[in-house]
Amino acid sequence: MIKVALLLGTVALTLGAATAPPQKVDLLIRGGTIYTGTMAPFVGDIAIRGDKIVSVSRHANVTAARTIEAKGMIVAPGFIDPHTHMGEDLASKDPAERLVPAFLMQGVTTAFIGNDGGGDPDMVKVLGRAKDSSVGINYAAYAGFGAIRAKVVGRDNRAPTPAEMTQMKGLVADAMCHGALGFSTGLFYAPQSFATTGEVIELAREAGKRGGTYDSHIRDESSYNIGLAAAIDEAIRIGREGRLPTHISHIKALGVDVQGQ
């Protein structure tokens, strides 16, 4: 019933538009299969003026400065990829590499970097460099626990001193104040694996206080150390006690040992 109503609505709009003089637009994307994300896909036109979509319909009554024929192709809003390792590509000296065509060709227009605890916490550098050397995609960056711990504690298997803890908290806070999306960890990987849950909570809280998200490659996706279920419990605890939204990256039960968990 809803489908019929939507369809009739579109037909009525189209008929109404046919009698009016055609609108002038800058860009017409014609005849593609449109996925809006909120209704069933349909073949139609998208009209754009400036940087605004002015109509999405089965047939746009417009004259366009430029037309892209999209017959047989899918037209969809750009995808957001929340877990990538394209940081080095975006920092490349080669402009072609900075375009990240492999992502664009898949429809990804926004990506997160610095996942798994690998993100340089120097946001002035990470986010600022796109001003001078343009990149092909919108991106947001996490401050990475691995980079922070390596910088302050080194790669040793030991607890940080109180002074080192203060320094690490400062780096998270500073990253957040300069536009980081949040705090990421990869607790499976050394030296992050040397950290207790309590240490991670303290640092995550610095991100949480400033509106950040916690993003984690958990300590164990299988049966390598604490086990899958305990590692998920740990991520939830960090989110709860750190008081910030938590995202578990590439969540899975890895291997036959944890099948069905």
Ligand SMILES: [Zn+2]
């Ligand atoms: Zn990962």
